[in-house]
Structures are given as C-alpha cells and as structure tokens.
Amino acid sequence: MGVSFVRVYKANCNKLFLDNMVNENLVKDVVKEPYKYGFVTDIETEKIEKGLNEDIIKLISQKKEEPRFLLDFRLKAFKKWQKMKEPDWAALGYKKIDYQDIIYYSAPKQKEKISSLDEVDPKLLETFDKLGIPLTEQKKLTNVAVDAVFDSVSIATTFREELAKHGVIFCSISEAVKNHADLIEKYLGTVVPASDNYFAALNSAVFSDGSFVYIPKGVTCPMDLSSYFRINSGDTGQFERTLIIAEESSSVSYLEGCTAPMFDTNTLHAAVVELIALDDASIKYSTVQNWYAGDEEGVGGIFNFVTKRGKCLGKRSKISWSQVETGSAITWKYPSCLLLGEESVGEFYSVALTNNLQQADTGTKMIHIGPKTKSTIVSKGISAGNSKNSYRGLVKMGTKATGSRNYSQCDSMLIGDQASANTFPYIKSQQPNSEIEHEASTCRISEDQLFYLQSRGIEFEEAVSMMVSGFCRDVFNQLPMEFAAEADKLLALKLEGSVG
C-alpha cells in the first residue's frame, strides 16, 4: 500500500497553501464515492403497525416471549421517555422525528426456530454474503464468531459450540433473556439506566434485539466476536441493545459493523451498548459504522443516535473503544467509560469522516471516579463537502480520583472550504492530585507532503488517500487486524477509489 512514506501524519499545521496546486473540483471528485451497500433484500418480513404506545411495547414483549421483569423494565422506560424532551444541544440540525411514524418491530419471516444455518432464508445469507460477512461456519479460517442482526432481529450466531467449550456465552439478547435471565436481570440497565437520555429511554422501551456476551472468570475469549447490523426496511427503526459482561481476569475483543440500504426517508437507529468489566478484565469494542449516509443533496440516510457506555467496575479493568464512523446522515454518539475501579483504564480511539451533507457530533466521556484511573482519547475528524463534524468530549476527575491521569488529543482535517470542524472539550476537575491534558488542532492536507508524494510519481488521489490514512494511523493501529484493513478500505472508498 506504500503508506510508509507518510508514517504518522503530524497535524502541526504548517502553512498550507493548497489552492494553487489543487484543483478544487478534483478534491470534490475524490471525496465522491457511491455507497455500495445500498441494496434492499427482497425478503418477507413480519412487521407490526406503526406507532408507539404501551400496547405496542406489550406486543413486542409478547412476541419475544419475555419474562415479566423485562416488560416492566420496558414500560417503566416508556413512561420516562414520555416525560422527556428530545435534546437539542448538539451542533446538529435535522427535521423533527415523528416517533409515531416508525415501525418498532420488524423481523424476517422464517421458521419458528432455527437450529442450524441451513434453515435460514437463503436470501438472507445472500445478503450477508454481499456484505462480505462470513456467516457460514465453513469459513472457519476467518476465526471470527458472528452475530448478524437483520432489521430488528438476530438471525444467526456462528461458532457457538466452540465458544461454549470455553464457557463463553455469545448469543442474541432475546435468547439470553430466555436462557440467562438472571444475568440480564442483574446487569441490564446498570450502565445506561433507562432514564439516562431521551434515546436510551426509547431504546429501553422498544429494543428488539442485539447481542449478548458473557466471558466467565479467567477466560480469554478464543476468537474475536463480531456482530453485523443491517437495516433493510425503510420505515423501520432499529433499536438494538448490546450487553457485554467480562468477569474477573477475562478478556474479549468485540467488533461491530453496520450497513443499510438506500432510502429517501430517514431511518432512526437508536442503540444502547453496555459494557461491564470486573477486576482485571478487559473489553475492546471496535465499530466500523457505515450506515447509509443519504445522497449528495442530503436526502435520506440513517439517524444514528447511539448511547454506548462501559463501566470499569473492577480493579485494573480496562475498556477500550475504537471506532471508524463514516456513514449515517447524522451521527450523535459518545462511547464513554465510567472508571470506578482502582487503576482502571479507559481508552477511546476514533476516526469520524463526514462528507456531503453528513453531520456528526461525536466524542467520548471519561468519568474518573476511582483512584489511579487512566484514560486516553485520540480523535481524528475529517470533514469534506458541506459536512459538519464536531468532537464533543467530557473528562471529569471526581473527588476520589487521586493520582488519575487523562490525555486527550483531537485533530481535525478539513477538505474544501464548505465543511466545518468543531471541537468542544468539557474538562472538569475536582481532584488536585490528578492531571488532565488536552490538545487539539485543525489543519488541511499539507501542501508539502502532497508535493513530495506527487514528485515521486504518486497520483494526486492516491496521495490524498495516503495522507488521510496516515492522519488516522494512530487510531487504525488500535483496530483489530480484520477491521483495520476494512476501515482503511472504507475511508479510501469514501475519499477516493484507489487506495488500499
């Protein structure tokens, strides 16, 4: 790929004069690339009617044969949601969402119970094949266990037996509700309470499926776990819920990928992800988010309003978020860490790329509660076209967080003079014996580096792509192998066609 020329791109903002060298249109061409996951699978689905009220929630709960405690949880959340107001503090602008015009449950029609993948609708499998997701267990070489969520329902989870040998539970959350109700009851809503925010409350009331992972004491999960979310219907909201519990001294790496077809309407995706790490446990959560972003005029696209939070409960526990955000018309999410346990560690590595009329307000919250906790934030934002890309982060040192440290770095790159890049870091300290460092910079593609690459015979598009790739290197290095390649490819796709 030849990125060795660039190595880590230093965003030190030298004097940059791109105008004379670069044809503006060329940049525009480079950042234009069609969305390749925009197809719709023609598959029979079972949907319930549009709208949201107590009866709908009862119906969802009934369809999923849920125990009483979960229905109560949903209804309580719904009551809270009704009293809440949709927040408007983010630097985002969008048309008001009509919550009564959304279908809250849509499942591919299939046989009552699936015992093996053979029984899954072949069209569905075809879809996942198109997405390049190895759903069939034959593809053992990839060594990634996959949980695929189609519209609202989990379709198939692979490698289950292999995982069971190690005591790892990896299944859809509906299954977990049936088979591991005690764990669900104990942990669900403990990290993101139903009343946390507007979209979390909505999710708590209507969540349809998602993934559940439980890693028992002392187990290092033998393979990466992965879930793929696919929205297929145009009028369905997707409300999945993920819950990962890592017991003492266990560790797991979890990957999440998302795609959706192209529709003229906006589809709401309001997920909740909860992670819990006990003593010495570590969880690595990686996301490559590529929901449909709408067309060049900003018509259609997914509203990605997600609440992701991890709780480092145990001593020396660690939660690491890495994300590559390239899709969605609007992204609004802050994967966060509550650092409670002594010496626990939180990490956040993010690349957010926005193009055309996309908007993103994303970042993280690192709440240091326990002593000697540490956190690192590295955020890279790239804005092109008419897009808006904001980093919003909170670092808080509580009164008991003695000897804690935080380091944050947010760099933004602007491509074209219509895009905007904002940085809103909130920093709060109540503990003198702690250190917080934050730095941020904004720049454009360096003329010198571009010239250097071009003088060595590298095409303009490729040079731009390499530099973007170099700019994001700090984050890509944190992604699992499989995802790093995918992320690189994705950025290249979004920005041009040839890198990779």
Next chain:
Amino acid sequence: MEIIEKIKTNKSIDNQTEIQKICLDKLQSSPLPNPRSEQWRLSNKSKLSNFLDYSVNENNSKFDIPYPKNSQNNIRLIIGENCQIKLIEKNYSIRQLSEDELQKYIKEQISCFNQNENWSDLLNLSLSCKNNILGLKINGSKIPPIEIFSYASSNSLNAKTLIIFLEKNCNVELLQVNLGEDTSSLSQSTFFCLEENSSLNHGVVSFGINKSNLLNSLNVIQQKNSEYNLGSLHFKFNYARFEIRIKQSEGNAKTNIKGMQITKKDEQISTYTKIDFDGPNGFLDQINKSLADDKSHAIFEGSIIVPKIAQKTDASQLSRNLLLSNRAQIDTKPQLEIIADDVKCKHGATISQLNEEELFYMRTRGITLTEASKLQLSSYFQEIISFIPVSKDRWDLLDQLLNEN
C-alpha cells in the same frame, strides 16, 4: 421579574434615558439569563441572585484610589466622578463623546445583542445613568498612559459603562481597575472600537474586598491592521464573571490575551471569551490561567469562531489550571468552530497541581516548601502580570498575590 421591578422603582420612568428604556424592554422578555445555556450553566445561581440583591446606587460616594499617583504624567479617570475631560495637546487629543455619538453607538451595539450572551450588557445599560457612562474618543500619538477606575460602594449595586474609540493610527496604553468594596456588586461594561492601524495595550485588574461581586463585560471591535493586547487579573470576589467578546470585523488584525483568575474560600470566578474572525489573516494568541484553592470554583470557557471568510487565520488558545485543594473545582472548555479550511487553529488545556519534581528539586537545595511553592507560583503568575500594562509596577500585584498564597 424582581430585577426589573428594582430598576423601575429606582427612578421614575421620565428620568430614564432612551437606552435604558430599550434595554429594560429587552430584559422584560427574559429577566434572567437561561440557566441551562452554555454561557450560564455553571454559574452559581444563588451567587448571581446575591449579586442582584443590593439596591441600585447611582450616586458616587468619595472614592480613595488605592495607590498614590506617581510622578508620571498619566491620565487618571474615575467613572462617575470627573467625567468632564477634554485634552487637546500637540500630539494627541482625548475628548468626550457627544450624547448623540454615544446613543448611536450603543444602539448599534444593542441591535446585535443576543439576549443570553449579552445579558450582562443589557443589565448594565439598563442600570447605568448618564453620569456613570464615560465615552472617549482618542486620537494622535505619544499619548500618556491612561488609568480608568470603576468601583462599587458597600451594600449597593453599581453600574459603570466605558466606551472608547481609538481613531486611526493611534497607540494607547490603558489600565482599567475595577474595585468592589465590602458586600457590593459592580456591573462594568466596556466597549472598544479600534480603527485601522490603531493599537491598544489594555490591562484589567479587578479585585474585591469581602463578599464583593462583579459582572465585567468587555466588547472589542477591531478593524483591519489593529492590534489589541489584553492582560487581565481577577481575584478576591465572592462571585465574578468576566466576559470577553472580540470581533475582528475585517480580519487582518492581531489579538493577544493573557488572563488569570484566582479563587479561594467559596468564591466563584469565571471567564468567558468569544473571538469572532470576520475576515482573513486574523491572529490570536490566548492564554488563560486559573488557580483554585479551598472550596472555590474557577471556570474558563473560550470559543473561537472561524467562518469561511476567515481564511489563513492563525489562532491558538491555551487554558492552564492549577487545582490546589481537594474541595476546589475547575471547569474548562476551550472550543473551536471552524469552517475555513486554510487555517492554523489549535487549543490546549491542562489541569494539575504544583509540579512535585520541581518542588523536590528546590527543597534538596535547601529552599523550604513554602518558599518553593511561592517561587513556583510566582513564575506561574509572572507571565500574566508582566503583560498588564502601565501601572502594574506600582501595584506590587505579585507580592500581594503571593502573600495570600
């Protein structure tokens, strides 16, 4: 509504100036700032209401300047007292703005006010009577340093307004001192307009005595090739809020800001800055320092706005904070909003305590812990204090600060 009533009962409607009427009218719709807005979210509500508790005082009692006038030929003005000034010398002239000029300018300003953001100004202008508004037009060169005092007398709420026009090619050094007596509230609004090629070295030193409150707002418009340097220091206030709004209206201007706030006991002092670059080639270098001790709370929020027109802007903002006590807290939020792509913008923030290694080093050389901390603090303060122009030497600010720490 209380505040509105208070302003109204203070004087009969007939006595109100047009400006006061306009501002009152604006305040009617939202008498208090929105406590949920970014600018007011962290402000201590009970302290703010305490600020408004005192009765409005328009008469100025005798005021003793806290330090003697030295031999230097500087010009000293006290807002509310010797408001008559007309100095026409060989090289320069300082004259008072006429009633019409004042009205016109203030009205222009009010028309671009944002209810929440400029609440302090609205309050100030609705309270400030004619006597307490000082408007100056300065022209020429070799102008002696100027000192301007505002003060609030005990048990009262005082409003003072200062408006200064710097005409083309003029250089001025100006020290503004805001003093609050025991249990007093001072609302100070300042408006500067820097015309082409002018430069202003501006110092703001504000300190109170006991339970003094301050709402200090500073609005600066910089035309092209102007330079504005601000050194500011706020300390010893039960509640103080320093709002800085700077607009480089055509770009090509330079702004340097070095500010510091020191909080102790249960004080709350905050600094809000908003820098608008409305043209290309703007320059900003800003550093804000806070020191919080005891149960106090220091806040800094700074925003830099770079629209598309402001290409080749070079802006940096740094927030450095020292947290010295377990019960104190510091909030800081440097923020960048950028649309122009050919810019250099960066910001940084740190919160920590005194450097232990440095303390240890000094102690191994026989310096006591107290001395060593003082040395460290003095270097921390010195960067800001040396930037405050004019009379800074006579203030012995550093000593005053160090003795308290």
